[in-house]
Amino acid sequence: MSATPASPAAAGEALFDPRLARRKLTGTIFLGACLAAIAVLLIALILLLMDVLTKGVPYLDLDFLTGVPSRIPARAGILPALVGSIEIALIVGLLAFPIGIAAAIYLTEYARDTFLTRLLRTNISNLAGVPSIIYGIFGLAVFVRALQLGYSLLAGALTLALLILPVVIIASMEALRAVPDSQREGAYALGATRWQMIRGAILPSSASGVMTGIILAMSRAIGETAPLILVGAVTFVTFLPTPLEGGYTVLPIQVYQWATRPQQDFQAIAAATIIVVLVLMLLLNLLALVVRARLSRHISW
């Protein structure tokens, strides 16, 4: 080749220097940065869990789970908060479940493309972005004051139900939309009315997605703190809560109460309480996985 330097092709080759090695090196460096970023996120998550576990585990025993709050950290327990959290999560699920699915069914199966429908849909996206503490203020004005529920567990549950409703609706709509139209056509071909079609064909086929969405929303409700501060989840409760009367507290509020105290012992029982919150959330996530696997077993299209 070097014998014919005058040929046009070779001249072009000499002018065109792709510098491939250098360009590829830049790419490799960038990929390295991507991996480093993900490693940092993973490390942050591990540090957070390690910090909570090392501080909290020594305090975590049966007495802690079955005891009541105390001004002495070593004697303090979280039973009222634990029961409060579970009761709230159940009521929130029971409230958000029917309304969320019904709204999703309306929006995917019934609504025509009108101004009103677009308003409903846009509104749901926007509600999902409203800061949770604003829901607390709404709950205070409407459930606590106007409906005179007072600072009760029910008022707290209603507030959280509204908070997670957009999440439930969006998840349910996705599940309903994943059902292919052939299912709808098949049901209509058999003479079903619209509701028979939904009940007989759409709901069973989308149950796994809908249920997963609701369980995950309940898990989110268990971790919520800010709105409940406004609707009166008071911080020193030594009795088990009932839905309508008397004070109540939940685990994250208990964490807040203890974490704001400077003494190391209180920080440690806050960490122990965090572990209980995280375990509850983990259990709900596992339940969601099981439900998804079970309900989608017979479905394939």
Place this chain on the structure above:
Amino acid sequence: MRTVSNEMTAARRPLTRRVPASERLIEVLLFLAAAVGVVTTIGIVLVLLAQALDFFREVSPIAFLTGTVWSASIEPLQFGIIPLVVGTLDIAVIALVVAIPFGLLAAVYLAEYASMRTRNVVKPVLETIAGIPTIVLGFFALNFVTPRLLKPLFGSDIGTFNVLSAGIVVGLLITPLIASLSEDALRAVPRGLREGAFAMGATKWEVVRKVAFPAALSGIMASIILAMSRAMGETMAVVLAAGMNPQLSLDPRQSVETMTAFIVQISTGDTPQNSIQFKSLFAVALVLFSITLMLNLISNRIVARFRNRYS
């Protein structure tokens, strides 16, 4: 934020002409459920407006919006919201400085580089971070970030409660949001654009930087705006990490009070519900709600435009 597309296919209409009364009733009930959201929105706006107006009878809105001193508990009482807004922005900006590089690098990796296998590992990690209750992040800031990371760096200059630790943990919180929405935006860029660039001899990195990233830029911007809205509305992490000190300061080593932290402070104290302090809570909430709503609407608008371009 997913806006909901609207396709109404012929298949969704029943063949029968006569609609039984029970079917109508069901439709009405379902509609009522769908309307709960709108009722909630209207309710939130009405509650905030009515109570804030009550507050503005006693404090002029101009003094409220332009005042630079917030002193709700110590005489002389002054309600100038600027320190709370600046405190909120301080933390949101630091959070974005943390979250934008990490979120975008993660998004590009997931959308452009990751194999199915690594994706199945990385995605759950991000989702786990997004699912951590924010009070736990506050605890982490107070018990780890400030004493173990920031104290060694700044020594005694940095307080127990400081903007920096709050910004870092809120940044951690919104990173998955930026990562997942930006990944969606990158995935929405048609393959043809990338393949065209490869055909011209571009390397993978050049395709990412000069084709995929610019094409997805509006979607990425939308994710950042939405993340900013989340950061500004964040409550428990900033209450624990940044404290409740309503001073007008840009120093990240100092304690501030955000709008959300003030709302918590008033509602956990012994403040009587008909006092001027308690009423100020609604005016602050109205400002917070307006800012976050505006950011969400801008973000949605950008996403909607972006979607039209590639479909």
